[in-house]
Amino acid sequence: xxxxxxxxxxxxxxxxxxxxxxxxxxxxxxxxxxxxxxxxxxxxxxxxxxxxxxxxxxxxxxxxxxxxxxxxxxxxx
Amino acid sequence: xxxxxxxxxxxxxxxxxxxxxxxxxxxxxxxxxxxxxxxxxxxxxxxxxxxxxxxxxxxxxxxxxxxxxxxxxxxxxxxxxxxxxxxxxxxxxxxxxxxxxxxxxxxxxxxxxxxxxxxxxxxxxxxxxxxxxxxxxxxxxxxxxxxxxxxxxxxxxxxxxxxxxxxxxxxxxxxxxxxxxxxxxxxxxxxxxxxxxxxx
Numbered sequence: 001x002x003x004x005x006x007x008x009x010x011x012x013x014x015x016x017x018x019x020x021x022x023x024x025x026x027x028x029x030x031x032x033x034x035x036x037x038x039x040x041x042x043x044x045x046x047x048x049x050x051x052x053x054x055x056x057x058x059x060x061x062x063x064x065x066x067x068x069x070x071x072x073x074x075x076x077x
Numbered sequence: 078x079x080x081x082x083x084x085x086x087x088x089x090x091x092x093x094x095x096x097x098x099x100x101x102x103x104x105x106x107x108x109x110x111x112x113x114x115x116x117x118x119x120x121x122x123x124x125x126x127x128x129x130x131x132x133x134x135x136x137x138x139x140x141x142x143x144x145x146x147x148x149x150x151x152x153x154x155x156x157x158x159x160x161x162x163x164x165x166x167x168x169x170x171x172x173x174x175x176x177x178x179x180x181x182x183x184x185x186x187x188x189x190x191x192x193x194x195x196x197x198x199x200x201x202x203x204x205x206x207x208x209x210x211x212x213x214x215x216x217x218x219x220x221x222x223x224x225x226x227x228x229x230x231x232x233x234x235x236x237x238x239x240x241x242x243x244x245x246x247x248x249x250x251x252x253x254x255x256x257x258x259x260x261x262x263x264x265x266x267x268x269x270x271x272x273x274x275x276x277x
Contacts, residue, residue, distance in 0.1 A: 039152045050211045051188045052104030058135045061175035069179040073120045073223050
C-alpha cells in the first residue's frame with residue numbers, strides 16, 4: 001500500500017480526474033473532500049462490509065423460518 | 078446438466094439458464110455460476126443457487142413486488158460490467174435475509190442483483206444512492222402485496238423493476254444523496270490553511 005503524508009488543505013490526485021483533499025482534521029477524525037467524475041462510485045468501506053454481512057445472513061435463512069413464512073404469506077388473513 | 082442443491086435436492090438445469098457472475102457475490106467471490114430456482118410456493122421468493130456448491134443459495138425477490146417506488150440508478154460502468162446496452166434487458170432482485178422471526182425479514186435495496194437476461198451475466202451492484210438500505214424490513218409490505226392480488230401470476234405481471242441509468246437522469250444521485258457534502262466555504266478555509274502552513 002502506498003502511504004503518503006498530507007497536511008490540512010493538501011490533496012492527492014488519482015489518475016487525471018480524481019482529487020482527494022484533506023478538508024478538516026479534528027482529533028481522531030479526518031474529513032476528506034473527493035472530487036471525481038460523476039460516474040465514479042464512492043462508498044465508505046462499512047457499506048461493503050454491511051452488504052457482505054447481509055449476504056452471509058441470507059444464506060442462513062433456515063428451512064423452519066422459510067416454511068413459517070410460506071404458511072404465513074399463503075394465509076390471506 | 079444435473080445440479081445438487083441442499084434446499085431442493087437434485088435439479089436439472091439447462092446450460093443456457095446458468096447466469097455468470099464474473100465477480101461472484103460480495104463476500105462469496107469464488108462462486109461464479111448461479112441459476113434461479115422458483116420453488117412455486119406462492120411467496121414470490123426465488124433462490125439464486127450456485128451450480129457448484131449445494132449449500133450456496135440466496136433467497137431473493139423482485140423488489141417491485143413490495144416497493145413500487147424503487148428505482149435503482151445504474152452508472153454507465155455498472156451497465157458495461159454486465160454488458161448491458163438496454164435497461165429493458167435487465168432484471169433486478171433483492172437478496173433477502175429471513176431470520177427465525179420471519180416478521181423481521183429484510184431486503185437489500187442498496188446492492189441489488191442485476192441480471193442481463195439477454196447474455197445471462199449478473200452482478201451484485203452497489204448503488205450510489207445513500208438513501209437505499211442494506212436491510213430494508215419488508216414483511217408487512219410483502220404480506221400486503223401478496224394478499225392484494227388474486228393469483229401469483231397476477232403479481233408477477235406487475236413486478237418488473239424499472240432501472241434507470243445515470244445518463245437519463247438530470248440530477249447526479251451522488252451529489253443529491255451524499256450525507257456529508259462539502260461546504261465550499263470549508264474548501265476555501267482549507268486552502269487558506271494550506272497557504273498559512275506553507276508560509277510558516
